[in-house]
Amino acid sequence: MSAELDPMIKPTITPPVITIDGPSGSGKGTIAHRLALALGFHVLDSGALYRLLALAAQQHGIQTHNEAALEVLAAHLDVQFQNNHGEAMLILEGEDVTESIRTEEIGAAASKVAALARVRTALLQRQHAFREMPGLVADGRDMGTVVFPDACLKIFLTASADARAERRYKQLLEKGFDASLAAILDDIRARDLRDSQRAVAPLKPATDAIVLDSTALGIEAVLQTVIAAAKQRRSLHSFLA
Ligand SMILES: Nc1ncnc2c1ncn2[C@@H]1O[C@H](COP(=O)(O)OP(=O)(O)O)[C@@H](O)[C@H]1O
Ligand SMILES: Nc1ccn([C@H]2C[C@H](O)[C@@H](COP(=O)(O)OP(=O)(O)O)O2)c(=O)n1
Numbered sequence: 001m002s003a004e005l006d007p008m009i010k011p012t013i014t015p016p017v018i019t020i021d022g023p024s025g026s027g028k029g030t031i032a033h034r035l036a037l038a039l040g041f042h043v044l045d046s047g048a049l050y051r052l053l054a055l056a057a058q059q060h061g062i063q064t065h066n067e068a069a070l071e072v073l074a075a076h077l078d079v080q081f082q083n084n085h086g087e088a089m090l091i092l093e094g095e096d097v098t099e100s101i102r103t104e105e106i107g108a109a110a111s112k113v114a115a116l117a118r119v120r121t122a123l124l125q126r127q128h129a130f131r132e133m134p135g136l137v138a139d140g141r142d143m144g145t146v147v148f149p150d151a152c153l154k155i156f157l158t159a160s161a162d163a164r165a166e167r168r169y170k171q172l173l174e175k176g177f178d179a180s181l182a183a184i185l186d187d188i189r190a191r192d193l194r195d196s197q198r199a200v201a202p203l204k205p206a207t208d209a210i211v212l213d214s215t216a217l218g219i220e221a222v223l224q225t226v227i228a229a230a231k232q233r234r235s236l237h238s239f240l241a
Contacts, residue, residue: 016135016239017150018230019143022157023192023203024107025164027214027222031157032139034223037086039137039230039240044130045088046140046147047110049123051101052079052092054109059093064112067119074122103177104168104187111191114141115198135239141195144206152235155226156205159215161188 018035020028029045036043053074054064062069080091090098100106113119120142127147130136138147144154159167165185172179195203205211210229214222230236 013133014150015131015133016152016236017131017143017148018135018137018153018155018226018236019148019151019206019209020137020139020155020157020226021141021143021145021203021205021209022155023164023195024188025168026157026159027167027219028139028157030219031155031222031226032137034219035226035230036137038223038227039135041135041137042130042132043088044127044136044138044140044143046123046127046138046143048081048088048090048101049077049079049126050110050114051106052090052097053077053119053123054106054113055097055101056092057113058106058109064109065116067116070113070116071118071122074119077123077126099175102172102175104172104179104184108187108191111194115194115200117200120146120200135236141203142201144209145204146201149206152233153226153230154206154209155229156209156211157222158211158213161185161192163215164188 018041020032022028032043032045053070056073056077057064057070060073062073078093082089082091088098089096090101124147130138131148140147144151144156162185165181165188168184168188169179169181212222212225231240
């Protein structure tokens, strides 16, 4: 008997996903968070997973090119994503590392461990587990291309390297970190290159992504553009309030 005819068999609904990919400092995290709040969806900050792995590797004395050891560490990574009054709190092996994973040093190390195929495979299942009702907004580099290729809406957010470096500089100063604009620009360029030229899951827009350049757009303008795009997707209608 088919699911339609048998009342005991409940049809399964696949939670919808909106992906926001793009380079460092393009505003992915900010927009993903605001969009999820507006739609009542869950959020996946996939970059945080690679940052957590990079920090754990540093703490365990594992080098960023040791693929076999990093694969094991990724598979057993002891992390919790907690909700602290609407803000994500990240716990690694029992320690609050929400702020300490945000340094440029950890960002660069994350980009290195993320280039390893076995590491990416080891983190895939963890990312899929964030897909829950009523829906998910996922931000990263390969959300629309590899992790959630069936996403209802794919955004590729970008901005000039100068604008992104300026944003990151201000953000780090606000968080009380020491920062140099020139060093950040160099780091952003190096990370763009590594993330987009690697063999596995490189940073690139999915063929069906909407590419949005935010160099001259404020956060609110980007958010409203993405919300408007979400409202136009028929596949999202029944999930939006
Ligand atoms: N469109 C924008 N215009 C100006 N500043 C922005 C814009 N989008 C994001 N920002 C700021 O830039 C910084 C980096 O944004 P973030 O969301 O962390 O980027 P990403 O997740 O892509 O690295 C944050 O301080 C954020 O407030
Ligand atoms: N889906 C993802 C997310 C991040 N990464 C890698 C590449 C990035 O340089 C690092 C850090 O990512 P993160 O999104 O936290 O970095 P930014 O906030 O954009 O500077 O992790 C990835 O390879 N795939």
